Amino acid sequence: MTPLTLPAADNSSTFTPPGLESLHLPAILPWGADEGFTKQMLLVLLSVFFIAWFFIAASRKQQLVPGKLQFLGEQLYGFVRNSIGKDVIGGRDFMAFVPLLFALFFFLLLNNIYGAIPLFQLPTMSHVGGAYFLAGLVYVIWIGVGLKRFGIRYLKLAVVPSGVPWFIMPIVVPIEIISNFIVRPMTHSLRLFATMLAGHLVVALAGSGIAFLIAQENVLVKGISVLVLVFAIAMYMLEALIMVLQAYVFTLLTAIYIQGAVAADAH
Template identity: 35%
Template sequence: MLLADSGFSGPSINDFFPPPILFAGTLFEINRVTVIRFIATLAILLIFGLGTRRMRVVPGRFQSIVEMGLDFVRLNIAEDLLGKKDGARFLPLITTIFFMVLFFNLTGIVPGLNMAGSAVIGVPLVLAIVAYGAFIYAGLRRNPSGFFRSSLFPPGVPWPLYIIVTPIELISTFIVRPVTLVLRLMMNMVVGHLLLVLFFSGTAWFLFQAPAAFKLLGLGTMVFGFAFTLMEILVGALQAYIFALLTGVYIQLAIADEH
């Protein structure tokens, strides 16, 4: 009650739907979240453009960092799941997904941006469609005539059980998987944003507006804010890894021998 009476304003879901800046009411509407996505995309292009522009046999520090990131995706996701041949085929896709999710997630802790570009459904949805499109493409490329049949009618199951098994496989494989890709990424970023705004706006209120007896509480919310900032970095990197990993897993399932 004290917070409400004193004018404290906590985070709101409206933070994710800021007013338009340009082209209001059109398909090309640009708002604060869109600008953040543009900035994250530009950062990706600059970092990898500069890091790979003049490759040296003995790399410098910046080139080494870029190569370490690329090798991490190649060795620990693409080749580990798909092998060298198929890993090389799908490496550009998996690498793009990993670093796009990573950079878009980390904008949530950048001062002045303070919003993950992946916290609104558009980006997670597009990435999930691309990832799942790769799954369907890989399956049809490997087994054009039997991919859907083996997915919906797993071999070795007594035929009467297909009445139960086939609807379950349809829902779990072709509906639940892409939906969970979207929700897992988006909801983690939404919750992270709300917590950070809550702690830091609470810190500002306790320090500058609250009665003197409550000002020390601002130190506690500040500590929690910095702790959750570190947590948000970890979660952002982990979600990028999970999204890229699941993309590789789905592709691996599509090209497995049983399909």
């Protein structure tokens, strides 16, 4: 698709709004025509380092009366453990899955919030590969949990709801198969990817629009840039909120899927 071009201030060149290439930057260390070590990869590795460093530092000096860092670490851990793991999966089975939920939430939180941090300014989940990988990992885990607990019978429990009349089953079962095994992993990944990409692209477009308007000779047009700036700040704050919410939603859905697999015979 040809990018939209607008006349620049001096009418000698064109203004090209930001596109996907503005988010998916060239490889830092290329090793092929379209491959290499990218900024997304670097940020993912840094996120693992930052998360590990923080929680190791928070738990290093464990005290009965916690210091500020230990208190913050305990509160963050407790939020995932209790508000997501225990409340969703249930008090009997949740502890086995707390490490997964904990790692998912903070990994996504930091990789999303990169987009609101100056210099980093790139949510790594705006690249669909990361979202696909995490959703695929969760997909394998919750199916594996169901198979481990119920054996091959789990496949029947997952698609044959209890209490449904037999004559409706030919309609319900295909819907359940498509919903649970096809639509669920697709929406799990695309929800995360689409919100990260769209939000960051809107902010990038607003920033480029401000630069374009300021470069114009017309004073009125320059003044409009102030309104665009207000809009950009509002979108920036909204995007930051969505970054946190999407980390929570992805982890919450993971807990819901696992709970469904653990208690499949109760459905």
